[in-house]
């Protein structure tokens with residue numbers, strides 16, 4: 001099934017000069033980019049984005065981190081792209097992520113884990129519309 005997913009290169013990765021590294025891996029794995037821009041979220045915007053995690057103990061720290069610097073947001077499109085991109089990212093905790101995944105190779109912390117990816121079609125739709133209108137996504 002053709003899907004779309006929201007990808008974020010998180011502030012830790014932008015700060016460390018890993019934008020190109022992440023994009024190279026997306027392209028090498030046939031994950032097609034159909035929208036892309038840089039954003040610098042404020043705290044309220046990061047809280048809105050991660051609203052599903054409001055009750056989690058790491059919510060405060062996570063939203064502070066996500067609003068600590070610029071991030072790159074992208075829409076990826078393709079067959080089963082949600083799962084394929086999550087596979088390329090690796091597990092949330094980089095210590096448990098498979099060999100060769102982005103988080104395994106570049107994450108430094110369970111929170112500062114380089115990339116974000118939507119986890120289901122419904123969350124992808126919410127997350128894409130959080131950052132992009134229809135004119136910003138190429139067909």
Ligand code: ATP
Nearest residue numbers: 053058062091092110111112113115116117118119
């Ligand atoms: P993401 O949603 O960013 O793609 P994910 O779906 O793998 O990551 P979630 O459970 O949705 O993981 O958590 C969202 C983010 O919150 C994680 O990517 C990480 O930055 C942070 N996080 C998750 N669990 C923890 C934790 N136990 N301690 C600190 N930060 C955490």
Ligand code: MG
Nearest residue numbers: 116117118119
């Ligand atoms: Mg998630």
